[in-house]
Amino acid sequence: MKYVLIALLVMIGVVLLGGGCVYQGYREAITLDQDVKGQWAQVENQLQRRYDLIPNLVETAKGYGLQEQKVFLGIADARKAYVGASSVNDKVAAAGQVEGALSRLLVVMENYPQLKSSELFLKLQDSLEGTENRLSVERGKFNDTVKALNAFVIPFPGSFYGSLAGVRPAEYFKVKNPEAEEAPKVNFTGDAKPTTSPAAEQPEKAGQSP
Numbered sequence: 537m538k539y540v541l542i543a544l545l546v547m548i549g550v551v552l553l554g555g556g557c558v559y560q561g562y563r564e565a566i567t568l569d570q571d572v573k574g575q576w577a578q579v580e581n582q583l584q585r586r587y588d589l590i591p592n593l594v595e596t597a598k599g600y601g602l603q604e605q606k607v608f609l610g611i612a613d614a615r616k617a618y619v620g621a622s623s624v625n626d627k628v629a630a631a632g633q634v635e636g637a638l639s640r641l642l643v644v645m646e647n648y649p650q651l652k653s654s655e656l657f658l659k660l661q662d663s664l665e666g667t668e669n670r671l672s673v674e675r676g677k678f679n680d681t682v683k684a685l686n687a688f689v690i691p692f693p694g695s696f697y698g699s700l701a702g703v704r705p706a707e708y709f710k711v712k713n714p715e716a717e718e719a720p721k722v723n724f725t726g727d728a729k730p731t732t733s734p735a736a737e738q739p740e741k742a743g744q745s746p
Contacts, residue, residue, distance in 0.1 A: 561697030568685040569703040575678040576624055579709065582671035583631050587618060589667065590638065593660050597641065600651050604644050610637040628709050635711070675709050682706045 594611060597604075614637040618630040651657050686705045689698035698704065 558697070558700070561693060562701050565689055565694065565697045565701040565703040568681070568688055569701070569706075571681045572678070572685050572706050575674070575681045578674045579671070579678050580627070582667055582674050583618070583627070583634075585667045586638075586664065586671065587615065587634065589660060589664050590615060590634075592656075593638075593641070593664070596654065596657050596660060597645055597648075597651065600648055600654065600657075602645065602648055602651075604641075607637070607641050607644055611641060613637070625707050628707065631709075632711065675711075679708050682708050 590611060594608060598608075614630070614633040617633050618627065621627040621630040645651050685703070688694040689703055690705055
């Protein structure tokens with residue numbers, strides 16, 4: 537009878553210990569998932585700030601005679617895609633599309649010197665630059681939380697705890713537009729040094745003696 541009681545107590549202890557580990561793992565998965573969602577909200581705040589700046593930027597460009605319908609159409613389509621995105625992954629993809637369209641608009645604007653002296657445009661430039669900097673910081677923080685979540689829920693036993701909690705691995709916010717990795721590209725002060733492609737230099741080299 538004594539041995540039966542000891543065995544029963546050991547079994548109860550194992551069950552309690554195992555249950556405690558499962559509960560702790562369950563809570564950890566939930567916490568990490570909430571961290572990712574909370575940090576995504578901060579990213580989305582900055583995406584929204586950028587989104588709200590675009591109409592004023594476009595109208596200012598049009599007011600100074602910029603007639604690039606293809607660029608404007610790309611901006612409109614990108615903003616529409618962002619509004620229609622529902623999941624985080626869809627919004628990340630739409631954000632990349634917005635960045636690409638915005639980058640093309642800014643490149644075209646460099647050909648309009650009168651825009652560079654516009655007080656309204658300079659204010660928009662500062663606002664956009666600040667937004668891009670904050671977005672870069674929040675995007676980095678978001679990716680850090682995703683890394684922590686994935687490191688927990690992908691390998692076993694975290695995958696087991698994640699399945700219990702209904703938590704799945706998250707996607708990183710990757711910059712798909714190569715030009716966006718240099719964001720913010722909003723220097724219209726004339727300080728930036730122009731870049732010359734090898735192709736552009738070729739005619740000059742052709743006329744030089746070896």
